[in-house]
Amino acid sequence: MQAHKPISDGHSWYAEPMAPVPERPRLTFDLDVDVCVIGGGLAGLTVAREVARRGWSVALLEAQTVASGASRRNVGFVLPGFLETIDRIIERVGMDQAKELWTLSERGVEYVRETIRDTNMPGVTPADGWLQVAKFRHDPALNKTATLLSEQFGAQVESWSAEQVGAVLKSPLYRNGMHFPRAFTVHPVNYVQGLAAAAEQAGVRIFEHTPALSLDPAGIRKRIGTPSARVRAAQVVLAGNTGLEGLMPRLAASLLPVTSYVVTTVPLGDKLREAVTYQGGVSDTDFMDNHYRITGGDRLVCSGGLTTWQSDPKRFVRRLARDIRRAFPQLGSVAIDHVWSGTTGSPVHKMPQIGEIAPGVWVSNGYGGQGYNTSAVAGELIAAGIVEGDESWRAFSSYDLVWAGGKTGRSAMQVYYWSCRFRDRFHAVFNNAPDAP
Numbered sequence: 430m431q432a433h434k435p436i437s438d439g440h441s442w443y444a445e446p447m448a449p450v451p452e453r454p455r456l457t458f459d460l461d462v463d464v465c466v467i468g469g470g471l472a473g474l475t476v477a478r479e480v481a482r483r484g485w486s487v488a489l490l491e492a493q494t495v496a497s498g499a500s501r502r503n504v505g506f507v508l509p510g511f512l513e514t515i516d517r518i519i520e521r522v523g524m525d526q527a528k529e530l531w532t533l534s535e536r537g538v539e540y541v542r543e544t545i546r547d548t549n550m551p552g553v554t555p556a557d558g559w560l561q562v563a564k565f566r567h568d569p570a571l572n573k574t575a576t577l578l579s580e581q582f583g584a585q586v587e588s589w590s591a592e593q594v595g596a597v598l599k600s601p602l603y604r605n606g607m608h609f610p611r612a613f614t615v616h617p618v619n620y621v622q623g624l625a626a627a628a629e630q631a632g633v634r635i636f637e638h639t640p641a642l643s644l645d646p647a648g649i650r651k652r653i654g655t656p657s658a659r660v661r662a663a664q665v666v667l668a669g670n671t672g673l674e675g676l677m678p679r680l681a682a683s684l685l686p687v688t689s690y691v692v693t694t695v696p697l698g699d700k701l702r703e704a705v706t707y708q709g710g711v712s713d714t715d716f717m718d719n720h721y722r723i724t725g726g727d728r729l730v731c732s733g734g735l736t737t738w739q740s741d742p743k744r745f746v747r748r749l750a751r752d753i754r755r756a757f758p759q760l761g762s763v764a765i766d767h768v769w770s771g772t773t774g775s776p777v778h779k780m781p782q783i784g785e786i787a788p789g790v791w792v793s794n795g796y797g798g799q800g801y802n803t804s805a806v807a808g809e810l811i812a813a814g815i816v817e818g819d820e821s822w823r824a825f826s827s828y829d830l831v832w833a834g835g836k837t838g839r840s841a842m843q844v845y846y847w848s849c850r851f852r853d854r855f856h857a858v859f860n861n862a863p864d865a866p
């Protein structure tokens with residue numbers, strides 16, 4: 430690898446070309462509102478905006494600044510579906526409910542698209558398409574899933590042959606693929622900041638540097654304590670991702686915190702433009718996944734590596750650079766400009782936590798590695814539930830709050846990730862992948 434010191438100050442590459450962001454106040458006075466939302470990421474901002482659009486008063490409390498968590502650190506793939514596979518969803522809830530859930534997941538994608546369009550959101554640079562490709566050998570499961578989704582669920586999805594994949598990704602590793610033309614990618618920071626502006630436009634009052642420290646959910650008016658003031662609200666929405674341990678331990682215990690790592694290469698010029706002509710997001714699947722796309726014209730942003738604790742992102746620079754080189758040996762040893770990590774909570778069942786868990790206490794959480802469409806649809810469902818008494822959110826009630834196993838659960842999941850990585854390396858060697866470790 431070329432000698433090049435990556436920037437690793439906790440900020441993502443996306444924090445650099447960012448649209449201007451306003452300073453928002455701390456909460457310093459007691460407040461009475463209809464709804465108090467805790468957490469200012471994709472989940473909290475969407476539900477707050479949707480409640481305010483329906484005419485109710487909303488205060489949103491953010492412990493740090495808007496989107497200081499996973500929502501500013503992701504790779505910006507806006508995809509239909511869920512973290513859980515469609516086969517396992519059908520197995521658990523049956524075909525009819527699985528179809529309902531899939532339709533909601535697609536609605537989430539459209540919500541993001543409409544929000545960008547309706548608010549003329551600056552700097553989001555949407556690029557169409559998501560291509561999931563098989564690594565090392567043909568994967569019949571991708572074709573099977575594409576057929577199921579298009580024939581039974583009416584989804585817009587295509588099976589791609591190895592030749593079709595090879596025409597847009599010049600990689601010796603890839604075989605067949607599954608293509609979602611209506612998925613797209615966004616600039617994560619500009620989207621979430623645009624969403625915050627849209628929420629404020631709808632009337633949401635956002636207070637930054639205002640952690641919710643306590644919650645008394647009893648009674649008609651819930652009480653939320655912050656360092657220097659108190660909020661009273663008829664309804665509370667918990668949207669703090671992995672940060673809710675102090676407020677609601679049971680909810681926090683139902684999430685496995687998973688950290689993943691992202692790098693951005695230096696500009697790679699024509700070499701990259703020739704290797705990758707696909708402009709949307711790409712996920713290459715095997716035992717371990719990498720997700721990548723072109724950004725800034727001729728850089729590659731690539732995520733991979735999962736740990737159940739927060740490791741130093743710099744430790745993942747060599748590994749992700751090697752993953753890129755294995756996929757595209759013609760790029761040579763790529764230098765990395767930025768590296769960062771993000772943590773997000775994943776429930777054991779890999780489905781989001783959406784709904785009312787006690788009278789007037791709602792949850793929009795547990796989005797794992799797929800937060801755009803799921804948090805968007807949750808925002809609409811929960812707002813309709815709060816304001817209109819609509820019960821469509823119950824489509825998710827088959828997926829309860831399940832204990833994630835505490836430290837034992839984390840260790841077991843880490844061992845599973847390591848075994849996936851090991852099998853991935855084994856296949857790289859077995860299949861003579863270039864630069865195999």
Ligand SMILES: Cc1cc2nc3c(=O)[nH]c(=O)nc-3n(C[C@H](O)[C@H](O)[C@H](O)COP(=O)(O)OP(=O)(O)OC[C@H]3O[C@@H](n4cnc5c(N)ncnc54)[C@H](O)[C@@H]3O)c2cc1C
Nearest residue numbers: 468470471472492498499500503506641669672771800801
């Ligand atoms: C590296 C990486 C790549 C990803 N790529 C994608 C992708 O391409 N596509 C996709 O769909 N998803 C992706 N995801 C997942 C996605 O980013 C998350 O699912 C989503 O951002 C979760 O949003 P959130 O609002 O629930 O959480 P967050 O964005 O983490 O927001 C939670 C907020 O709540 C605040 N908070 C916590 N506790 C309190 C409290 N007590 N009081 C006040 N505020 C509090 C935090 O400060 C934080 O700002 C990725 C995630 C990572 C880490």
